[in-house]
Amino acid sequence: MKATVEESGTMNGNVMIELRNLTKFYGDTKAVDGVSLAVKAGEIFGFIGPNGAGKTTTIRMMGGVLAPTSGDILIGGIDMAKDPQAAKQMIGFIPDRPFLYEKLTGTEFLRFSADLYGVGEEAFLERSQRLLRQFSLDEWGNELVEAYSHGMKQRLIIVAALLHEPRVIIVDEPMVGLDPAGIKMVKDILRRLALGGTTIFMSTHTLAVAEDLCDRIGVISRGSVIAAGTVGELKAVAETQEADLEAVFLRLTREEAR
């Protein structure tokens, strides 16, 4: 039942993210087992799966934070193992937990990110002000990050990830810690970015968000992608016509667990 590259996306043309037989061992434990995927430019790809299925490990490998045991990660055709700097330059990485430098102010952290990603001074000033306002952080820019709430830190990380206008956004549980207004804001922004050609790869536990936002969804269980496609295609794979993604998800993962 494993999805292959061919099943989960086209290999030609404008593929922005490509995973080839990605595998990760932690000691003797196989956390990710031969995952192969392809995501096209402008596509929002959702990654769902039970706890401990390998979502975060896969996302961290894609962000260059974790090295795979074997397999390849190509971002915009650039191999993460061969030229990690060029690959990372294209990515806006948003982790699931908002750990930041607590002794910097919000604006200082954004300037730090801008310098790392080579954003010029003028572009930084324009984008940081716009994004801080957009994420309701404009009044907090001069405060130390240690004074921010969990949700504010999460929003600041998203702002930092968007600052260099990445062609690929890799995001782990984007809605964790956000209030309903924040969730709506993030959803709208991700949609708008995808329309502008940005590729978005997101893992989430919130199936409603995945169903609402994603063009295609990959289901991962026990380290392997067990199905990938549109919600309609997943229903067909799960041999169910039930209305929501939750039923499809439960059926697919239960079958895999047997």
Next chain:
Amino acid sequence: MNEILTLLKPRLYSFKNSGSSAGAGGLRFRVYVFGAIGLAFWVGIFAVFFRVLTYFQGIAGLGDLLAVKLLSMVLLTFTALLIFSSIITALSKLYLSRDLMLVHSLPVAPRSIFLARWIESTVDSSWMVVLYSLPVFLSYGVVYGAGSFFYLAILLSFVPLCLTISALSAAVVMAVAVILPAGRIRTLIVAISVVLFVVLLLAFRLMRPEELTNPENFTSVVQYFRSLQTPGSALLPTTWVFDSIRAALSGARASSIFHLSLSLSFAGAAVCGTAWLSEVLYFRGYARAQTTPGRLFAASPRRPANWQKVLGLLSGPARAFVIKEVRTFFRDQTQWPQLFLIGALVAIYLYNFSVLPLERSPIRLTYLQNTISFLNMGLAVFVLTAVAARFVFPAVSMEGDAFWIVKAAPVPIRTFLWIKFFVYYLPLLVMTEILIVVTNLFLQVTPFMMALSTVTVFCMAPGVVAMAVGLGAVYPDFKSENPAQAATSFGGLVFMILCAGFIGIVALLEAGPTHAIFMAGVRNAHLTPLQWVWTAASFAAALTLCAAAVYVPMRLGEKRLSDLG
């Protein structure tokens, strides 16, 4: 009581399971290494005290008096260590630990939480002081031929002393935590302790103990001995412990038991009083600790120092890391008192050289000045090592949970490490060169020694800083609640040992040729061709070693961080 035991179980289970977790082999190795070093210190303390007490015994009339005074000084030192350690540990355990949120959400009375935390704090803050006080008292028992009651009295005396100090420290911490957020108290306590330490050190140094080498000053020594007779206050718990131990040593059991009873009953009262106080104060202080303390210095609305211009020559990523490193370092208030301490120690270091009584030495002055200058090279680099252990070695660990930012950034780990290196290298090189040049000026050394010292330090400083950065990356601890403590970890120990070896080998390589060149200068003679070859080879080997000390640890650190995860 059951609640308290249950609250202590996670700690007990963690301790029990540490042997079976992943990496237990490495942990066991570290325990053995630390154990061996600890045992060597323990035996060393015993040997030193045994030697000193045996010597005292040989001084008729004055010897016993000195031994008793030494005992009271030892007790005073241990008490001071216990107080400092108890306050810092109680503050962390009661208000700053990461698991407190979970513990306070449990259906358990605040007093039970307090008592469970206080027990942990008491054990953590006192075990090492007790362990290293044992060889001291053992040496007293052996030298003075004390009976078994003495050893029992020692063990029984330490229980009330530790309990009393821990209970009173917790009470003070709880009272202050109601007024100040806990994070700020830690800074305050560290700052006060450092200031006190520096004042004591300065006071001791300005007494000019080197004057005691001058026989003309012996009248003051006689006056000092007279002051030894002064007893301590009868109302202090430390006096009861001291009296109990002294009585046990001289075989006066009744007096020892009396003072022991005083200590025990006071300890009981202190624990009960603090437990009662915890019902009133603990949760209020904990709630206050959850708020972020306001900034000591508000952010300026306009952009402060224009970093872009100042660091305009650097690439974007380098500039980003340099600015981040400098800002996070200076905004961490726990660093301030330590910087102050280093400033004071450097001043004392330089002052020491300005008052060295060289003219009273029987050795020829020029020879002595230059020998001291040569040894001072090693000493200055060792000062650099100590400073690097405290500030540079934890630099990678200080990234903490935010290390993902470095990994996700389009910047190689190598660049990240080299930026760390240069941020610390430049100020530390300046500090060490100031130490060496100023002390050489005080010593009035020859131009050759001045040149040799400054060049040697210039070549060794990058090695020490690179070892601190590189080994800090080889042994990172991103999960520590206080990354600055990395200096006292296994990796910190490895760093100190390697630096000591590095300093020793460079000094050995340079010692012979330096002596030959110096003596040739004194005799107005020339070096033989063989001596030239020997000199060139030795200095080349020292230079190669310095280069290796930079390259190897940085590569190892880069590899370790790249493989991490």
